[in-house]
Amino acid sequence: MTAAADRESIGKRLVIRPDLGWHLLDLRDLWRYHELVLFLMWRDISVRYKQTVLGAAWAIIQPFFTMVVFSVFFGRLAGVPSDGLPYPVWSYCALLPWQLFAFSLTEAGNSLVANQNLITKVYFPRLAIPLAATLAGLFDFAIAFIVLLVLMVYYGIKPTAAVWLLPLLLAIALAAALGAGLWCAALNVQYRDVRYALPFLAQIWLFLTPIAYPSSLVPAAWRWLYGLNPMVGVVEGFRWSLLGLGEAPVTLMLLASASSLVLLVTGVLFFERMERSFADVI
Amino acid sequence: MSEPVISVRRLGKRYRLGAGGPRYKTLRDSLAQAFRPRRWMADQPSGLNEAALLWALREVSFDVSTGEVVGVIGRNGAGKSTLLKILTRITPPTEGEVELCGRVGSLLEVGTGFHPELTGRENIYLNGAVLGMLRREVQARFDEIVDFAEIERFIDTPVKHYSSGMYMRLAFAVAAHLEPEILLVDEVLAVGDTEFQKKCLGKMDAVARTGRTVLFVSHNMAAIQQLCSRGVVLEQGHLTFDGSVEAAINYYVAANRGLSTLSALDARPDRQGNGSLRFTQVRLTDDLGRPIELILSGQNTRFIFQYEAPQALAEARVNIAFNVSNSRGILLTNLNSKDAGRMLMPIGRAGQFECCWPKFNLRAGQYTCTLFCEINGVIADWIQSAFSFTVEDGDYFGTGSLIERSQGDVLVDYEWSYQLEEQA
Numbered sequence: 101m102t103a104a105a106d107r108e109s110i111g112k113r114l115v116i117r118p119d120l121g122w123h124l125l126d127l128r129d130l131w132r133y134h135e136l137v138l139f140l141m142w143r144d145i146s147v148r149y150k151q152t153v154l155g156a157a158w159a160i161i162q163p164f165f166t167m168v169v170f171s172v173f174f175g176r177l178a179g180v181p182s183d184g185l186p187y188p189v190w191s192y193c194a195l196l197p198w199q200l201f202a203f204s205l206t207e208a209g210n211s212l213v214a215n216q217n218l219i220t221k222v223y224f225p226r227l228a229i230p231l232a233a234t235l236a237g238l239f240d241f242a243i244a245f246i247v248l249l250v251l252m253v254y255y256g257i258k259p260t261a262a263v264w265l266l267p268l269l270l271a272i273a274l275a276a277a278l279g280a281g282l283w284c285a286a287l288n289v290q291y292r293d294v295r296y297a298l299p300f301l302a303q304i305w306l307f308l309t310p311i312a313y314p315s316s317l318v319p320a321a322w323r324w325l326y327g328l329n330p331m332v333g334v335v336e337g338f339r340w341s342l343l344g345l346g347e348a349p350v351t352l353m354l355l356a357s358a359s360s361l362v363l364l365v366t367g368v369l370f371f372e373r374m375e376r377s378f379a380d381v382i
Numbered sequence: 383m384s385e386p387v388i389s390v391r392r393l394g395k396r397y398r399l400g401a402g403g404p405r406y407k408t409l410r411d412s413l414a415q416a417f418r419p420r421r422w423m424a425d426q427p428s429g430l431n432e433a434a435l436l437w438a439l440r441e442v443s444f445d446v447s448t449g450e451v452v453g454v455i456g457r458n459g460a461g462k463s464t465l466l467k468i469l470t471r472i473t474p475p476t477e478g479e480v481e482l483c484g485r486v487g488s489l490l491e492v493g494t495g496f497h498p499e500l501t502g503r504e505n506i507y508l509n510g511a512v513l514g515m516l517r518r519e520v521q522a523r524f525d526e527i528v529d530f531a532e533i534e535r536f537i538d539t540p541v542k543h544y545s546s547g548m549y550m551r552l553a554f555a556v557a558a559h560l561e562p563e564i565l566l567v568d569e570v571l572a573v574g575d576t577e578f579q580k581k582c583l584g585k586m587d588a589v590a591r592t593g594r595t596v597l598f599v600s601h602n603m604a605a606i607q608q609l610c611s612r613g614v615v616l617e618q619g620h621l622t623f624d625g626s627v628e629a630a631i632n633y634y635v636a637a638n639r640g641l642s643t644l645s646a647l648d649a650r651p652d653r654q655g656n657g658s659l660r661f662t663q664v665r666l667t668d669d670l671g672r673p674i675e676l677i678l679s680g681q682n683t684r685f686i687f688q689y690e691a692p693q694a695l696a697e698a699r700v701n702i703a704f705n706v707s708n709s710r711g712i713l714l715t716n717l718n719s720k721d722a723g724r725m726l727m728p729i730g731r732a733g734q735f736e737c738c739w740p741k742f743n744l745r746a747g748q749y750t751c752t753l754f755c756e757i758n759g760v761i762a763d764w765i766q767s768a769f770s771f772t773v774e775d776g777d778y779f780g781t782g783s784l785i786e787r788s789q790g791d792v793l794v795d796y797e798w799s800y801q802l803e804e805q806a
Contacts, residue, residue, distance in 0.1 A: 116471060116480040132514075139511040143497055143504075150499040218495050222488070222512055223471035376474040379467070380397065 119376045125368050130225045140232035144207070145239045159240035160247050163199045167192040174312045183314050183345055189251045193342055194311040194335045196244055201273045201331055202302045204237035208281025209298045213288050216382045226375045227368070230285045234278045241270075252342070262341035262348070269337040269353070272360045276330040279363030282371040289374065289382045310335055315352075327352045330360035385483065386445035387564055387595050388469070393478035395439040395464050395619075438464040442478070442621045444614055448563075449593040453600065453610035453627055455634045460616040462599045466566050469597070484563025484595075487513065489554070498542035502533055502552055505541055509556045523559045530581070531555035551578055558585045565589055568599045583609065602746070603631050603678060604775040635678060647753075648690075650765055659729060659755050659762040663688040664769045669738070677742050678776030679793055685717075685737040687753065689763075695729040701756040702735050704768070708791050709748045718754075729757065743793040746775040 130137075149155045167188055174180040175187030182190040211233035212219060212226070219226065252259070284301075288294035309331040310318075318326045326332055333356025336349040439461045446452055456462045467473045469480060470488045495512035496505050506527055510520035520527075528534055531552040533544075541549055567586060586609060590596050600606055606613065606627060613630025615623035615637065623633040648662040666674050669682035677683050687702065703718030717737055719725055727735075753768035754761070778793050 114482045114486075116468060116475065116482070118476055118478075119474045133511075135517055136511040136514075139508050143500065143508055146504070147497055147499045218512060220472065222495065224512065224514065379473045 125227070125372055126225065130227055133224050133228050136224055137228045137232045137235070140228060141236045144233060144236035148236075156240075156243055159243040163192065163195045163244045164247055166199075167195055170195075170312050180313050181317075183316070183339070185257070185343055185345065186255050189248075189255050189257060190339065190343065190345075191311060192248055192251055193339050194309075196241065196248055197269065197273045197334050197338050198306065198309060198311050198331065199244065200237050200241040200270070201277045201334070202306065203240060204234040204274060204277035205281050205284070206298050206302060207233040207237065208278060209284030209288055210295060211281075212285045212378065213292070213295065213382065219382055220379050226378055227282075227371060230278065230281050230371075234274055234281055237274075237277070238270075248342070257343055259342050260340070260344040265337060265341050269334050269341070272330055272337075272353075272356050273334045275364045276334075276356075276360035279360060279365070279367035282364075282367030286371045286374040286378075289378050305329070305331065308332075324355070327355040328359050330356040330363065332356065385447070386481075387448050387483045388444075388446040388597070389481040390442055390444050390465075390469075391479050391481075393439055393442040393465070393468065393480060394437060394476050395461075395468060395473070396476040397436045397438055437619050439468070439475075439616075439619045442616070442619070444621060444624055446595055446597065448595055449590075450612055451590045451596040451598065451610045453598050453606035453613040453630065454616060455600075455603075455606060455613055455630055456616035459618075461619040462616055463568065464619075465616070466568055466597070466599060469566055482564060485514070486564045486566065487557070487560040487562030488566040489557045489568065496541055496549070496553060499540055501540050502528075502537045502544070505552070506556055509553070510560075513557060513560050515560060520556075527552075527555045527559050530558065530585075547578075554578075554582060558582065561589075563594055565594060565596045566599075567596065602775050603634075604777055607631060607777050631678075635674065635676070635681075636672070647765060647768060650768070653763060653765045655755070655761040655763040657692070657762065658757050658760070659689050659691045661687055661689050661753055661755070661763050661765065661768070662732075664753070666771060669740075676772040676774055677744075678774055679742055679745060680776040680778035680780070681742050683739045683742045685739065686734050687737075688732070688734045689755075690732045691729050692731075694731050695757070697726055698729055698757050699725050699759070700727045700729065701725060701754075702737075703754040703756075704737070704751045705754075706744070707750050707752075708744075709750075711750075714744070714749075714791060741778075741795065742773070743778065743795070744773050745789075745791050745793060746773050747791065748772055 149158060152158065154161065170191045171188045175182060175191070180187075208230040211229045215229050218224075218229070284294050284298060308326075308329050315323075315326065315332060315336060333349060333352035333354075336345075336352050337356070339345040340347075340349055442461070442465065454462050454465065464473075466488065468475050469482070470486060495509050497508065500508065506524065507517065507520055511517070528537055531548070531554070533548050533552055536544065536548065541552070544552070565586070583605065586596060586598070590609065596609070598606065598610055610627045613623070613625065613627040613634075614621055615630055615634050617637060622637065623630055625633075646663055648660070653660075665686050665688075666677065667684045667686060668674050669684065671684070674681075674683070685704070687704075701718055701720040703716055703720070705716040706714045708714055717739070719727075719735075748770060749772075750767050750770040753763070753765045755763045
């Protein structure tokens with residue numbers, strides 16, 4: 101008998117009952133499967149660029165060429181202001197967390213449907229799937245981050261002392277992506293419309309985030325509403341801590357933390373509410 | 383009696399039928415019903431008519447104690463898979479509850495979570511994690527798993543390049559090494575070649591021997607008979623029998639008597655012959671005359687052919703024959719009264735011929751028969767594919783040994799002996 105089986109079985113009785121509506125996340129159960137989350141994440145990452153010629157270079161190509169297009173059309177032709185910084189590095193710095201967010205959101209939203217063979221055949225906390233899909237986005241982020249460092253060296257920009265806030269900003273972006281992703285994933289099980297709505301949602305969200313334009317363009321009266329988009333605070337935070345742009349966007353970052361937390365909590369609650377019916381409906 | 387490790391209490395599971403609504407709802411559908419109460423759950427009955435609901439399981443209760451090996455027997459759709467899905471927590475019950483004591487492992491569908499792009503080695507770890515194993519547990523058994531699956535050479539090849547046999551072997555190997563206290567098995571015997579099936583059965587036997595609890599679902603009566611000590615029978619979602627495995631199998635076979643083996647022939651237009659006799663019905667019974675629906679190999683079986691004739695004959699030379707083809711259309715044998723030396727028979731206005739086939743010696747499968755009758759040298763009635771019957775593997779040899787699949791259709795009563803040429 102294995103140690104793990106012993107540990108789990110001693111005095112452990114599991115009772116299976118009909119679904120009784122809302123319940124809280126069983127963190128212990130999720131922790132028991134933390135290795136599964138890591139394995140799924142590792143699978144998502146290692147499979148993503150299999151049978152491609154460029155491989156992980158895609159993680160750089162996407163944000164980089166988006167940046168080039170933005171620089172040419174918005175920066176050069178449209179003359180969009182970039183807070184006094186070189187447009188390329190200014191927009192790339194925002195594209196980084198944005199790509200992480202958009203990618204994680206899309207992947208998480210489609211993750212349950214993509215893994216239906218797992219859901220209908222094996223038990224594990226279903227949260228593991230969108231969670232792994234969200235976290236797998238960090239790999240691409242890390243690769244694309246290198247390009248930012250190169251750009252910063254090229255333009256001679258030094259990061260500020262506030263760089264230590266980056267992990268926190270990343271956490272906010274991931275929490276927002278996971279929260280929205282959980283909503284989408286759970287809805288996607290029943291309504292496949294979500295699959296088509298997701299890219300659209302990501303596109304709209306992109307324009308609601310100050311990536312191609314500075315947030316200073318938004319009228320001050322509407323800032324608070326604008327700031328409810330957690331990615332506004334994240335993007336401004338990135339520019340402030342990495343590129344040393346202006347004042348610390350404290351209000352925006354606090355708003356972002358709050359709204360991403362709300363997204364995450366409601367997402368988890370909704371997901372848990374739907375979780376047990378997934379195998380029957382998917 | 384020790385504490386039960388599985389305790390099922392008045393378990394029920396209700397599904398909505400496809401007819402009640404589309405399986406995949408779209409947002410547009412939902413908008414159309416925006417003013418009706420929302421129904422998120424698959425099994426919330428509010429506002430649904432009862433006809434659209436199906437109870438896959440209802441009022442099922444039983445206990446299983448440590449070390450018991452229980453066979454779950456039932457026809458397709460009897461609720462066997464639903465029961466296993468609830469026990470493995472894949473789907474929640476609608477009512478009742480289950481208490482489980484110990485880690486549950488399932489061989490429901492082997493190979494779930496395999497990714498074609500990943501190598502055998504990577505998939506072993508991934509699949510292990512999916513099945514709830516820790517990394518170091520997989521590590522500790524890694525060689526054993528590879529050995530069991532017989533894929534040493536291909537362990538670092540992506541599984542998309544595997545043959546389906548290799549794929550299934552690897553998948554089963556991972557699941558088989560999970561070592562849970564409670565093992566749920568669903569028809570894994572259909573996996574792989576004969577050699578490997580034997581290995582799997584051996585593994586399950588070994589699991590059972592170490593005092594762990596096994597719940598085994600199968601259509602293979604011989605396997606159930608060999609592995610299980612106790613059997614429960616599910617019929618249309620209800621548990622209708624619980625007892626020793628022999629009694630359960632007997633009950634199952636008896637319960638399936640007379641359901642649909644009656645093949646009515648009077649309406650068949652596709653027949654030849656002059657009509658001096660016409661078959662009206664075929665049925666199967668056991669040697670006590672009780673109707674049966676499926677034949678267990680090894681069972682004494684009677685084929686009864688009812689007929690009508692326009693005029694009675696006091697004595698006629700009757701050659702009544704039926705031949706048996708397997709599901710691949712290969713003719714296996716012909717049973718006729720001429721060869722059996724029984725030709726002179728009276729014919730009534732109505733009557734029946736009976737053919738006794740002792741110790742039925744065909745393997746599990748579906749067989750089709752052509753029926754033929756010749757009276758005084760003239761074909762009276764001849765119906766191609768007149769009827770078919772189903773055979774399931776039984777304990778043909780009376781030794782409890784499992785009849786291997788894919789080793790032909792026919793079973794033969796034989797004995798082995800030996801002689802020594804030279805004494806040591």
